[in-house]
Amino acid sequence: MNSPTGRGKGAARPYFFLSYAHTPRVNARGVDPNHWVGRLFGDLCEAILQITDAPAGDPIGFMDRSMHQGQKWAERLSWELxxxxxxxxxxxxxxxxxEAxxxxxxxxxxxSVYQRRPTAERATGIVPALWVSMDHYRLPRVASELQFSHDSFGADYAAEGLxxxxxxxxYRSQYATAVLRLAQRIVDVADQTVIPIGQQLDFEGQPSAFEPPEPNxxxxxxxxxxxxxxxxxHRSPSCxxxxxxxxxxxxxxxxxxxVDDAADxxxxxxxxxxxxxxxxxxxALMTAERPVAPSVLLVDxxxxxxxxRSDTVRQLDRRNLSWLSVLEPWNRDDQQCRDHERMLNELGDGVLPATRAGRQKPSLREEGSTGVPGSLDEFRGEMERAVMRASTAYEQQTTSRTVGTGTRRPRLGT
Known part of the structure; x- marks a missing residue:
């Protein structure tokens, strides 16, 4: 069967398939957010050409740049995979x-994957790469079970991602090192394994390898x-x-x-x-002896x-629950908020003294914060940190009560 690209069975096989999540544009006129992935793909192809004897014109890698749906798109992905x-x-x-x-x-x-010679790692044909640091994110089982070490890629790569x-x-020199090491790993795995050409599957009909989140x-x-x-x-109903x-x-x-952005x-x-x-x-927050889940409170x-009502929040603040993160989103573009900022700040100081004293950023309105103070983008970054603080404290609480049953976040190479 010929491929949808016009290459038949005897066509040269690409060294690698770069699988990545397409980032949506901020707006129709914005810069393509996947530009940097495309640059990485080009750098990897160039490095592989330099360290192999691949003939000119042979495909080195494949990256889906189109995001097009439809039969031809699915057939092309299936052929490359x-x-x-x-x-x-x-x-x-x-x-x-x-899902894709x-x-x-x-x-x-x-x-099927067959090893040409024994190695310390189980052969999978998969070479993971860090686009961003994943230390604080829960990996699905198929990823956490990979036996793969990235030590040679450099400490900055492991801490920051490509x-x-x-x-x-x-980090320019560290990037060059990481790309060269990644290219060499791709070539090594290709040389050390035999992965016969597979069946061209119905891509749209395939299940996802990533299991849904566990109930806990x-x-x-x-x-x-x-x-x-x-x-x-004196408060506008528009919000x-x-x-x-x-x-x-x-x-x-x-x-x-x-709250929809927070949930996302x-x-x-x-x-x-x-x-x-x-x-x-x-x-439940006021009386629970132990947490049922990490929690985040968004405060207006x-x-x-x-x-x-604020007296209940004040009593909760006194409990100083480590597994509860509190965020105070603040829109500086809201004229009413700006007009009454001093009064509202003083109210917050009275209701949340322990919470504000216990964190470096008392709200999303600080002059020293990055980006536009109080913007939605800044909120999303603060929400990530709030979830991680609450989750880490929750895990510490639960593991201290039940030794050996705590949840461990897997890392690459472990």
Whole structure:
């Protein structure tokens, strides 16, 4: 059977298939966010050409640049996955949330792998690469079980990932080292294994190799805010809805509830989020002797004007729960927030003294924060850190009570 690319059975097989998660554009006119992956692909192909005797014109690697759907697109992916010699997954939080990437992994691993000679590592034909650091993210089973060491790629690579090494000038030499080591590893695996050409599968019909989050990989997100009918007279209703979870502090430009963005962040980290109004969570948070899940509380400081409700938050602050992270999103573009900033800050100091004293960034409004202070992008970064703080503390709490049953986050090479 001829391939959809016009290459028949005798065609040269590419050394590697670069599997990566396509990053969506911020807007239609924005720079292609996958440009840097394309540059890495080109650098890898050049390095492999330099260290092998591959004939000119032979395909060195394959990278899906199109994102096109349809039969021809699926046939092309299937052909490349059935013929490539090495599979290179580019690890990122987005990667393990991508159904297409999970299908690519599954399709490649349907092929048999034979070792030419014994090595210390089990032959898989898979050479993982770090696009970003994955130390704080839960890897799916198929990835955590890989016996693969990246020690020779350099300490900065392991700590930062290839994307940072490419973007930061001071890491230029470390990037060159990591690319050369990765290219050599691809060539070594291709030489040390025999992976016969596989069957060209129905790509769209393949399952994902990445299992869904385990039930215990939960994070609870609660919102302390207003329903629209509860608002004080001097607060605009434009950021509020019928539920307290409808709060949209960054409106405009964002017209979706902030808790939806928070849940998206948690899911991208491998967690299974649930969303609640603070009042539904308050009793459990106030009385629980042990946590049921890591938790994040999103606080609207305008709601501190409701003295009866804010007293519950004040009592919770006194408990100083390590597995509860508190965020105070603050939109500096909101004129009402700017006009009443001093008053609202003083309210927050009175309600959350322990929380504010215990963290370096008391809110998302600090002048010293990166990017636009109080922007939605900054919130997403703070949300990642909040989830990790809560999750780490939760694991410490649970493992201290039940020795040996704690959850361990696997790392590459372990």
């Amino acid at each position: 059935a013929n490539c010699r090495v599979f290179v997954p580019l690890y990122s939080p987005r990667y393990f949330k991508s 990437c999970g299908k690519e992994w599954h399709a490649f691993t349907r092929r 994307y940072a090494l490419m973007k930061i000038d001071d 990989d939960r994070v609870r997100i609660s919102v302390y805010s207003y329903r629209e009918p509860e608002l004080p007279p 509020y809805g019928q539920q307290r979870t409808d709060w949209q502090p960054f409106r405009p430009p964002s017209r979706r509830p902030l 962040v948690a899911r991208s980290m491998g967690f299974q989020p649930s969303v609640h109004e603070f009042e539904d969570e308050a009793e 400081r305008w709601a501190f004007l409701d003295t009866q």
